[in-house]
């Protein structure tokens with residue numbers, strides 16, 4: 001769950017809505033490092049994201065950490081792609097309209113059905129570059145160095161579904177490979193902020209996540 005941050009009052013006019021539809025941006029790419037194949041990630045254009053309402057910042061350096069979050073949303077049993085795309089739209093609307101942020105707070109989102117979605121615009125292209133990252137809004141103090149992954153659902157008393165977990169492992173492995181992040185730097189939101197996020201159950205699985213990501217990296 002992302003927290004409020006001071007709102008940047010520089011409001012730009014809403015641009016034309018992002019183009020919907022399947023584009024080349026979402027194509028599966030071969031892995032660039034040992035064993036970490038690029039997962040299929042649905043881009044902002046594919047899920048029909050709105051244009052950012054403020055100018056986003058591209059940072060000319062790599063990320064050095066991953067922060068795992070839960071959205072603290074309902075534990076939906078709709079595991080479809082259609083639902084996943086709606087989760088991305090809802091989350092963006094919440095962050096932009098309720099929090100007043102420029103765009104989706106986090107870099108990536110994983111649905112309970114295991115679909116990967118781009119969060120903030122530019123997160124996917126910069127991840128693919130392996131040398132840049134987009135400044136985000138998922139954890140104060142960590143937005144210029146940590147990649148934020150939001151998991152649909154609430155994991156205070158239940159664990160994530162198997163498909164979501166598998167996708168979390170795959171995405172973390174790809175991010176670690178692209179930026180050269182050690183698995184020890186896969187952390188929970190609560191490690192850097194006073195929050196319950198990513199939920200007691202998911203937080204308790206982070207050591208397992210690090211082990212499985214290390215195994216995936218080979």
Ligand SMILES: [Zn+2]
Nearest residue numbers: 001069189197
């Ligand atoms: Zn969080």
